[in-house]
Amino acid sequence: MNLYPLKFNPIFKERIWGGNKLQTLLHKDVSGETIGESWEISDVKGEPSVVAEGALKGKTLQELSEIFQSELLGKKVYDAFGTKFPLLIKYIDAKRDLSIQVHPNDTLAKERHNSFGKTEMWYVMQADEGAKLMVGFNQKVSKEDYQVHLKNNTLTEILNFQKVKKGDVYFLPTGRVHAIGGGIVLAEIQQTSDITYRIFDWNRVDAAGNSRELHTDLALDAIDYTFNKNYKTDYLAVENTTSTLVDCPYFTTNLIPFTGELTLNHDEKDSFVIYLCVKGNVAFKTQGYKETLSFGETILLPATIKNIKISADEASELLEVYIK
Known part of the structure; x- marks a missing residue:
């Protein structure tokens, strides 16, 4: 299988x-x-x-x-x-x-x-x-x-x-x-x-x-009493580019805003990759498989799948999550 x-x-x-x-x-x-x-x-x-x-x-x-x-x-x-x-x-x-x-x-x-x-x-x-x-x-x-x-x-x-x-x-x-x-x-x-x-x-x-x-x-004893002036994460979202939102020992989360078609390569990752569709609708293609991810849906990419093509007819956004 x-x-x-x-x-x-x-x-x-x-x-x-x-x-x-x-x-x-x-x-x-x-x-x-x-x-x-x-x-x-x-x-x-x-x-x-x-x-x-x-x-x-x-x-x-x-x-x-x-x-x-x-x-x-x-x-x-x-x-x-x-x-x-x-x-x-x-x-x-x-x-x-x-x-x-x-x-x-x-x-x-x-x-x-x-x-x-x-x-x-x-x-x-x-x-x-x-x-x-x-x-x-x-x-x-x-x-x-x-x-x-x-x-x-x-x-x-x-x-x-x-x-x-x-x-x-x-x-x-x-x-x-x-x-x-x-x-x-x-x-x-x-x-x-x-x-x-x-x-x-x-x-x-x-x-x-x-x-x-x-x-x-x-x-x-669980609370961190440290005061921070800013708790919000600042980031720059660039069309058709992967932007890092969070990079911590437990997970890395990127934002991918895009329209049209992109190829995503995971050769350097030794981890599963999760995608959450947070805007629009996205089509996935890889190794003979096709799948559509609608707004509010989630998909898990096994670690053995290293390349995937994504496409969208409208402005769409994915969150990409994996472990380094």
């Missing part, structure tokens, strides 16, 4: 803060008014992605990693992670504000949860007028200052809120407090981990009058 560019069935998650833009904007085949997440590629325990089409249809990502190993993952990635796929790819629709949260680093996550940490990034695909994200602090803050504000229910006074628009990028290393605000749809790329410490949830309750669990004590 040969590997080919792989699409997976999305895994949909209902969330208290979710909406319906995954259906109306990204044309996902799901119903409901509180669908917050579409997990596009997942090897989270108990939540495996399943191949949607072709000869490998019905196989899970975990099964593919075990069968094909370095052919799928790349030798370097396989040597580092074994058959555990190291990235989790999502689209998120926040109709309402998410909780203020933080993710532990690898050391803490391993010690407490036997898990990877959770470094991640956001690429904003759509934002309502005035929509905001929360990233980091707006002033210098000590652990003691933080605890005082937490106790006094004034945490939002020291947090950094920023208005966002399509194309904005935020890198979120472990330890950085953050929250997606209502009215935003984004792509999220992260380590394979579902460990989140919820710090503050806007005092809201569910239909039964229960508030969601907070992890304030666990978060204390």
Whole structure:
């Protein structure tokens, strides 16, 4: 059985803060008014992605990693992670504000949860007028200052809120407090981990009058209290050129805005490559395979496929993700 560019069935998650833009904007085949997440590629325990089409249809990502190993993952990635796929790819629709949260680093996550940490990034695909994200602090803050504000229910006074628009990028290393605000749809790329410490949830309750669990004590030692003047990632998008958005030990993410046809060469990469279509519609051709990637779809290119032609009749954009 040969590997080919792989699409997976999305895994949909209902969330208290979710909406319906995954259906109306990204044309996902799901119903409901509180669908917050579409997990596009997942090897989270108990939540495996399943191949949607072709000869490998019905196989899970975990099964593919075990069968094909370095052919799928790349030798370097396989040597580092074994058959555990190291990235989790999502689209998120926040109709309402998410909780203020933080993710532990690898050391803490391993010690407490036997898990990877959770470094991640956001690429904003759509934002309502005035929509905001929360990233980091707006002033210098000590652990003691933080605890005082937490106790006094004034945490939002020291947090950094920023208005966002399509194309904005935020890198979120472990330890950085953050929250997606209502009215935003984004792509999220992260380590394979579902460990989140919820710090503050806007005092809201569910239909039964229960508030969601907070992890304030666990978060204390996980938070990076460093103050940055600018949390947004600056980059230059050039037509028909690959621009780097994030380059970290856990993943590299590039933006490719283009029209017409491009040939992408991955000879120097020892990794799978993931493409997310964040604008337009893109046709892929490689080794006799043809596939179309519509806005809001995701595809996994096995490490053995080194050259691919992409084409688009209209201005389109891809996020390209791999591990160095």
